Amino acid sequence: MLELHPTEQQSAYAVVAIVFGVALVTPFVLRRETVSHRVLIFAVAIVLSARYIVWRATETLAPFGATWDCLVTWSFFLIEAAALVSSFSAFVILMRRKNRSPEATAARNWWRPAPPPKVAVLIATYNEEKEVLARTIAGAKALEHPHTVVYVLDDGRRDWLADYCREQAVNYLRRPDNKGSKAGNLNHAVAWLTERGEVPDFVAVLDADFVPHRNFLTRALALFHRHNVGLVQTPQHFFNPDPIQHNLGLSRSYPDEQRFFFDHLQPSRDGWDIAFCCGTSSVVRWTALVDVGGFPTESVTEDFLMTLVLEAKGWHTAYLNEALTEGLAPEGLREYVTQRARWCLGLMQIVRSDYGPFSLRMPLRLRDRWSVLDSLLYWVTTYPFRLAAFIYPLLYWYFGTIAVYASVPEILSHFGAYYVWTLFALNFISRGLVIPIVNDVSQLLGAIPIIRATWTGLIRPKNRSFKVTAKGGDRSQFVVQWRMMAPFLILAALTLVGLFVGFLSDRFVFSDAGEGKSIVLFWSLYNLMTLAVTMMVCVEMPRIESHLDDRPQRVLMRLDDGLHRVWLTDLTQQSALVRGVVLAEGSPVEISVRDVGDVSGYVIETTPDGGLISLDTTDRQYEALLRRLYAEGSAPGVTRTRIGAILHDLVFGSHVR
Template identity: 50%
Template sequence: MLVLSPLVAAFAGAAFLIGVRLTVFPLLDPMKWYWRALLLGTAAVLSWRYMAWRFTETLAPLDWTADALFSWGFAMLEALTMLSSTVAFFILSRVKERSAEADQYSEWWLPGEAPRVDVFITTYNEPSEVLERTIIGATEIRYPRLRIFILDDGARNWVRQLCELHEIGYLARSDKEHAKAGNINHALRVHARDPAPPVFVAVLDADFVPHADFIERTLALFHEPGVALVQTPQHFFNPDPIQHNLGISTAYPDEQRHFFDNVEPARDAWGIAICCGTSSVMRVRAVEQIGWIPTQSVTEDFLLTLKLAENGWQTVYLNEPLTEGLAPEGLEEYITQRGRWCLGLMQIVRSSYSPFGMRGLGLMHRIGILDSLLYWLSTFPFRLASLICPLLYWWFGITIVNASLVEIISYYVPYYLMVLLSLNWLSKGLFVPLLNDTAQLIAAWPISRAAALGLLTSGSHKFSVTAKGGDRTKVVVQWALMRPFLLLLTLTIGGLIVPLNSDFVFNTSPTAGDGTAIVMFWTVYNILVLFVAVVVCIERPRYDRPQRQVPEPITLVIQGEKHRGWLLNLGRGGARISGPSGLSAGAAGKLDLPGIGGVDAHVAATTRDGYRIKFSPTPEQRAKIIKKLHTESAMPGADRGNILQMIRELARALTS
């Protein structure tokens, strides 16, 4: 009789799951709720199997000792993340796509007149190149009864002049109370007194360019009279800081893709889709009925969803790329934005809509709030704790997990693999452990602080605007963000080396049975995460190169000589081409661009495969460039992960 060793037997579960992923998963349809429920339900069962083992077998005996305090504390935090995941799995078990519905009801108002739609573009301090891009895109929207208005909370004269140039409306107010929500409310009240008030209002942030079919597609879902708001996804024509600084934008989607491509369609299936501010369209009558946009939170969009639901109105989601915006270009802006989202949710839970409160919300909306609350409260503190716990072992001899290698492989590995494989199956490969953990770590401390601030303090909090635009052409080292990671990296490497090579350690001899191997693996993984986080803090130069581009033939004319080649990247004021050779920097002429014509240009620099070109388009040519880059009905950037390409690009970034 063949007897397997305990280690081989422990690996059997993991091997089985990998085999199922390779042979069975490709045959399943991720749009079918029963397959989603089966796989995510299995992941939840294995998660709690692991958690039960953690509490019964791996913790220090309850006592007033450091081992007990930290091992039980970490296990409780781990259980909180498990609860968060379980609620998320429940929501993700269904999904709804509304494109066919939008096709069916594309002109539901016929044979009557098309309803009036106003487009509100909110702005505060964005530069002209950001705002003009959105204005030009808005003027290309295909819809018969459309008006466009800039809501300028900066009260800038040049913005008024820009509106006059493009023949659109301009609104400013005397005070800045309640930030963006107050700005929109002011415009709604002004337009309510209009002889021909809008029936629907579309909201765009200053840096979000609508596609030509934005209104056509979203308006179709208002065929149901109970629909108050249609939200569409936020896509980005530039990589976010993590994608850009690691050089992986072509192989790894932006950090928000999971929410907009997976979470929002799942929430919509349960009737709890949420407004995300920009790229949405709302029924004016519904918003007027609830007393306009609520102002009790810095995330007024989520609060608007809940207040509409409380009054019997529905928010729905159309998962089509109908706008594209400018992702935060710097780490500080990236972190500020996520901290604001967390703070706003905590304000809502504390003062307005607790999942356990008495407000008139249905069960699913309460579950939706609980899901968001658990995410912000558990994910980021857990990431910090995961870095600190191995240090406690190496430097102070505090045992956090007392387990054998066989037990870890038997309980942890099947749970972890099932979660990872299931989520990647339904999300097109968006979950890459090293990158996901780095993204969480970058903002972990500010978000944890924002969660505490929002839950424990009352009163209003300042609305922090995410800065956009500006000069991004130089390398910038974010030392303030990098220093904590460097310190933790030094302590982690030191914790691995010092106890093994000297007597300089604050404990006597750390022991966790053969669990020392587990801590060793944990430590090495943390070193990788911290190293990548340090690299992310080195902000690489950015150039005006929107992501959605395909090579096109061009002709560069220098001193009467034609040089044929390919357009690789196109921006508002420059391009990258390949093909021509023998040109020197500064050589001037004309660049003939498809659909735009000849633009005055000169060679700015030599690249690995061609040249970087600077040009000076006329206003008409600049408008054509913006339309070409941003208003077509296509998705910018990557929508799925490519692990092999990602490894190559990440290796190149880490070694360059």
């Protein structure tokens, strides 16, 4: 490779400096909500990305031929280029954004002077515990909208749940089989309502672990003032940390992995009128549901397919980006990965169906085909590229073959400029949700099963089983997911051994690969850091229930010696943590909890300035407590990144009780 002249090297460094400087100034000049400003930001990202990939294609590849170098450089380039095509599509989608909150406010009670529409709330359940279902049922019963009827759809056929529903005065439905999985369960309820003439105007769908806020229906129904809206989707928020947040101790400083999608990508998709149904936390118009023949069963992700089925009949999906429900994120790492692999498999089934991007059997709009194609590109390209980025550097350490022939200044000028601006653009519009290494970890964890699901879905899409995401259960023990950790442990070991052998044998020092070897060195060190964090996530930390939206508040507590004003710092379905008083273990107490009343309990653990209290609620108080914890307030947990807090939590830890 030709060496760069010193002036050219300075020019290369100047490019990165200019891009970095513009990125620092831009937040003071442009607004993330303005479409023209977003177009400008992502147009620059596309230009820099195109500049980078053209340079890669023309300057960094080995000549064509039957050589190992040709195979390595061109295969990695094609994987990277495919991932970049997916990025281009995402950049275009993110250029727009729609905020429907003002529309929902203006159209509130659009049905007047007619009476409020009737809504059937369908809670689909399979094997969830009573504690999980109790939250959802309590929230559904507390919905503000009148003419609401709650139905619990039990695919587990559990007698205790039938008894519990009877106690709670909600309807209980079961069917003789599990055909069609969740979609089949919902369709059974639709048929049951039709047969009995209990036809609602709208159907709200909730997963068993998702609790609606009181205003869920009043806000979502407002968007149906447009008669061509068939479905309204709202975001999913979570009152517990996902495995990445929890196992890294970032529950209080780093948002859950789905925040970028629900808070930023879906509103942008809605700007293009291609937002899609995500199952739970959605409301569908009954006439639209009947028009399309119920919920589709051709895919294990019936939600995305539902949007396409509706669209083919002229019904649109609207997205209301407000925290109107909150649910339980996957608590275990295996469940977390299984859920994402299921999403991938379902998308591949859609691609192979009549609603695929290249099928002409259904009258889909061009933008709907783009919507499916964008999702296809994401699943098919992102995860292979993430895995390849950890494998290809090993080829240098063991075989002396470099995947990218380039000098450090060239990499900085092309990749550096593209990477800095892309990172800035995504963080500018998302308020800092895209963090290097942590973001890589979330993709690397699921890379192998998702790649497997991709090809399984494309080659053999039919007759795939629906794997329910397990929720609840005992999570109080340390668990090392050795099987999941094994590939990352092997990659880390191979990288470390490669580095050691490379330096020990002088292969690195005396290599004729020019500055390319320095790039591989930095690349390998970055990979080691990412693999280390990934393996940390594979060590599952104990979980004891906590609600991430808890805020300290002053309350009254009665002890044997009278009333005390204390701080209530943590509240769960079974316990309360207080500060500001000396407590004796085992002593009885009575604590006043807002919206719940005076609750009896006893001290089960003492602290220097307080203690943990086990609550002994009555049935009425327990239901009120569930409503207080899960059916009220704004978004639970963290919705934006705070770098200082992340660094603090990484160093000192922040695992909640």
